Amino acid sequence: MAGRYRDGVPVVELRGAVALLGNFPALAGVDLTVESGEVVLLRGPNGAGKTTLLRLCAGLVRPESGSVEVLGHDLVRERRSVRRRVALLGHATGLYDDLTVNQNVRFWARAAGLSAVEATERTASALLRMGLSERLLGQPVHTLSAGQRRRASLAALVVRRPGLWLLDEPHAGLDQSGRDVVDGLVGDAVAAGATVLVSSHELERVAGLGPRVVTISGGVVVDDTGPAVGGGSRV
Amino acid sequence: MTHLGYLIAGWGISLVVLGGYALRLVRRGRSLSAEVPEDRRRWLESPGTDRD
Amino acid sequence: MSEVRRFLGDAGLVAARDLRIEFRSRVVVGQVVPFALLVLVLFGFALDADHRTLRMFASGLFWVAVLLSALLAVHRSAALELSDGTLDALRMSGLPPAALFLGKATAVFVQLMLLEVVLLGGLLVLYGVQVVDPMLLLVSGLLAGVAVAAAGTLYGALASGLGVRETLLPILLLPVLAPVLIGATRAFDDALGSVAVDGWAWTGLLAVAALIATVVGALAHGVLIED
Amino acid sequence: MTGLDETPGTTGSRGSRLLGCVALASLGVLGVLAFVLTGPDVRIHPTTGEEFGQFDAVRMLYLHVPMAILMYASFLLCAVASVGVLVKRTPWWDVMAHSTAEIGTVLCGLVLVTGSIWGRPVWNTWWEWGDVRLMTTLVLFLLFAGYLALRSTTSDPRRQERQAAVVALVAVLDIPLVNRSVAWWENRTLHQRSTLEELKIEDLTLFTLMFGFLTFGLVVWWLTLQRFRVGWLERAAIDHAVGSAIAERRSETSAVELDAAIGVPGDPAGEESP
Numbered sequence: 001m002a003g004r005y006r007d008g009v010p011v012v013e014l015r016g017a018v019a020l021l022g023n024f025p026a027l028a029g030v031d032l033t034v035e036s037g038e039v040v041l042l043r044g045p046n047g048a049g050k051t052t053l054l055r056l057c058a059g060l061v062r063p064e065s066g067s068v069e070v071l072g073h074d075l076v077r078e079r080r081s082v083r084r085r086v087a088l089l090g091h092a093t094g095l096y097d098d099l100t101v102n103q104n105v106r107f108w109a110r111a112a113g114l115s116a117v118e119a120t121e122r123t124a125s126a127l128l129r130m131g132l133s134e135r136l137l138g139q140p141v142h143t144l145s146a147g148q149r150r151r152a153s154l155a156a157l158v159v160r161r162p163g164l165w166l167l168d169e170p171h172a173g174l175d176q177s178g179r180d181v182v183d184g185l186v187g188d189a190v191a192a193g194a195t196v197l198v199s200s201h202e203l204e205r206v207a208g209l210g211p212r213v214v215t216i217s218g219g220v221v222v223d224d225t226g227p228a229v230g231g232g233s234r235v
Numbered sequence: 236m237t238h239l240g241y242l243i244a245g246w247g248i249s250l251v252v253l254g255g256y257a258l259r260l261v262r263r264g265r266s267l268s269a270e271v272p273e274d275r276r277r278w279l280e281s282p283g284t285d286r287d
Numbered sequence: 288m289s290e291v292r293r294f295l296g297d298a299g300l301v302a303a304r305d306l307r308i309e310f311r312s313r314v315v316v317g318q319v320v321p322f323a324l325l326v327l328v329l330f331g332f333a334l335d336a337d338h339r340t341l342r343m344f345a346s347g348l349f350w351v352a353v354l355l356s357a358l359l360a361v362h363r364s365a366a367l368e369l370s371d372g373t374l375d376a377l378r379m380s381g382l383p384p385a386a387l388f389l390g391k392a393t394a395v396f397v398q399l400m401l402l403e404v405v406l407l408g409g410l411l412v413l414y415g416v417q418v419v420d421p422m423l424l425l426v427s428g429l430l431a432g433v434a435v436a437a438a439g440t441l442y443g444a445l446a447s448g449l450g451v452r453e454t455l456l457p458i459l460l461l462p463v464l465a466p467v468l469i470g471a472t473r474a475f476d477d478a479l480g481s482v483a484v485d486g487w488a489w490t491g492l493l494a495v496a497a498l499i500a501t502v503v504g505a506l507a508h509g510v511l512i513e514d
Numbered sequence: 515m516t517g518l519d520e521t522p523g524t525t526g527s528r529g530s531r532l533l534g535c536v537a538l539a540s541l542g543v544l545g546v547l548a549f550v551l552t553g554p555d556v557r558i559h560p561t562t563g564e565e566f567g568q569f570d571a572v573r574m575l576y577l578h579v580p581m582a583i584l585m586y587a588s589f590l591l592c593a594v595a596s597v598g599v600l601v602k603r604t605p606w607w608d609v610m611a612h613s614t615a616e617i618g619t620v621l622c623g624l625v626l627v628t629g630s631i632w633g634r635p636v637w638n639t640w641w642e643w644g645d646v647r648l649m650t651t652l653v654l655f656l657l658f659a660g661y662l663a664l665r666s667t668t669s670d671p672r673r674q675e676r677q678a679a680v681v682a683l684v685a686v687l688d689i690p691l692v693n694r695s696v697a698w699w700e701n702r703t704l705h706q707r708s709t710l711e712e713l714k715i716e717d718l719t720l721f722t723l724m725f726g727f728l729t730f731g732l733v734v735w736w737l738t739l740q741r742f743r744v745g746w747l748e749r750a751a752i753d754h755a756v757g758s759a760i761a762e763r764r765s766e767t768s769a770v771e772l773d774a775a776i777g778v779p780g781d782p783a784g785e786e787s788p
Contacts, residue, residue: 020756023670023759025759083378084380090375093371096373098312099308099311110300111297111377218764219760220764237569237635238571241635242574248624248627249624252623253624253737257740261740264526264747267747267748268747441680451667459660462660470695489698492695511676
């Protein structure tokens with residue numbers, strides 16, 4: 001079962017969070033609260049700070065100031081322990097070009113601490129769920145298309161059954177069937193009690209995933225349609 | 236005075252290099268001080284304070 | 288006890304991955320080992336190749352060739368993590384950094400051993416050396432290999448963690464390996480009978496260097512790959 | 515000139531200027547001691563009776579030996595500060611580590627130069643591979659040249675505080691290994707006993723050496739103080755720039771909030787790239 005977080009305590013709580021990209025203040029004071037089981041759509045132009053926000057929640061970026069709490073971990077004090085329970089899909093695939101799809105996903109499963117048997121079993125089911133044909137599994141990743149690579153990297157995250165999903169523009173470069181797979185993945189995650197943050201600079205692509213839309217611009221949250229109780233998206 | 240040439244070279248190079256380095260430091264200090272008027276005093280802070 | 292077994296398992300997992308990548312891509316076997324042999328040949332040209340001088344300098348030339356080749360192997364190992372966001376994925380995976388270090392260092396070590404064996408063949412054939420003390424040769428070759436692999440992986444991690452240009456790797460790594468170069472050369476001088484010196488004492492120094500490099504590398508790895 | 519302790523616009527302070535003057539004065543006195551008051555090193559050979567020794571070259575030691583000792587002191591300070599960086603994440607230690615490393619490397623270069631110049635007449639070679647101290651100093655110079663190369667790869671020191679600390683600690687850890695390997699290694703070439711023991715130490719030579727150490731101690735202290743302040747100002751300048759960038763980014767956004775609030779779709783004031 002996915003890490004169903006204790007009710008009441010929000011999965012993500014940012015208060016005045018500031019984070020830098022080099023010397024540039026990508027996040028200039030973000031306030032955001034996400035409850036367990038929610039699907040939050042992050043909207044905003046390029047350079048608004050969406051990617052940095054996701055990386056901040058994943059514990060990969062050092063908060064300059066403000067408070068950052070994810071899954072009960074205070075990321076200002078210690079950033080490594082939360083990572084194991086979080087899945088971050090970035091623009092890069094996180095796959096080794098020279099290894100096959102199977103070898104890659106299986107490595108990430110074992111790296112997440114699964115036993116050999118568990119890893120094999122979950123790798124197979126994850127790759128099936130991502131709609132990758134049998135023929136591709138034995139091929140080295142560098143022979144795959146961008147869309148196939150995206151599905152393989154998603155599979156490498158599915159095997160970890162994380163409590164929090166952070167998807168950075170997951171639909172970019174995917175065909176319609178690819179997009180259906182991603183939407184299905186979000187559905188599975190919510191069904192398993194996980195929390196999902198999805199970012200995209202085109203709202204219509206993610207609109208169907210969930211009611212709550214948070215708009216980010218200039219490194220701060222400029223609009224938030226509020227938790228599920230709020231109305232439809234306000235575009 | 237034997238080896239005078241070597242002595243002048245040795246002492247000369249050392250003093251010139253140290254002098255040049257000191258000059259560079261003072262000049263860099265001066266240009267940086269201009270950029271940061273109000274924080275300047277904090278360089279004498281005791282080592283323990285945690286400013287992070 | 289299971290904690291240690293788990294840790295070694297993680298290290299083995301990373302080592303197996305790096306070696307599998309090498310097996311499939313053949314970068315070290317196909318490019319670095321030929322480079323090492325080429326260095327031996329270039330030394331031959333440079334020292335106008337009469338057997339007596341080559342035999343006298345054989346161990347020094349051998350280890351300079353190993354060090355230069357190690358730079359390429361370490362750079363390749365570090366570049367793996369810069370390729371496509373895999374460093375972030377490794378940080379997210381929860382693998383203990385020390386296990387990550389031991390795994391990558393082991394993979395580099397295995398490649399260096401292969402390199403040393405091939406280069407030794409080059410010495411025997413091209414330079415016509417005779418091995419007087421094979422055990423000393425083996426032990427010092429192994430220990431020096433551990434020291435080079437460990438120190439190399441440490442600085443490789445630093446380069447990939449900061450994403451700095453790889454031209455920084457030689458200036459950081461080679462001065463630290465000066466004692467290893469001296470020790471290994473001296474040990475091989477004794478093993479090849481070219482200089483009357485106590486090779487086993489030098490092997491002791493190599494062991495100390497290998498131990499320090501491995502311990503410091505493992506402890507520092509977490510710091511090095513975090514930016 | 516306000517009565518303030520710091521003159522605005524420079525890293526100078528009353529304390530540092532006093533220190534600077536004292537250092538310069540003692541340098542002058544050292545010069546007189548080293549070149550005028552002390553005599554050359556001339557010894558009579560017990561059997562052949564002819565003169566031998568370093569003659570006036572010995573005057574170089576009043577410069578070379580103090581700088582060598584202070585070089586090691588600087589690198590040791592750098593190691594301590596690097597441990598401080600790894601243990602406590604305060605910027606003070608990082609600025610101290612960087613400052614002492616830079617000054618240590620300058621001193622190291624000068625020790626190599628003066629050592630080589632001094633070696634030319636005494637050992638009639640510019641470089642004596644057999645001398646343990648010279649060789650150790652050379653490798654030490656290369657180690658910290660690497661450290662400074664790493665430091666110069668980025669303008670923002672905060673991004674690589676801990677990595678640089680690891681490099682400094684590995685360099686310092688490597689010194690005993692280098693020293694031992696060079697010492698064992700050079701027993702194949704001629705062995706050079708430490709020049710200090712050879713020297714016939716009468717009181718004035720010893721006094722000049724000690725005074726030299728004191729003088730260069732003051733010089734290095736002044737340099738470290740200035741370099742620390744420059745390092746601190748660099749960080750303060752970056753913090754200042756980041757602070758104003760954050761403020762500017764926030765003010766720029768409030769204009770956007772109005773647009774978002776009244777439902778104006780599309781991108782705010784143009785695309786910013788990070």
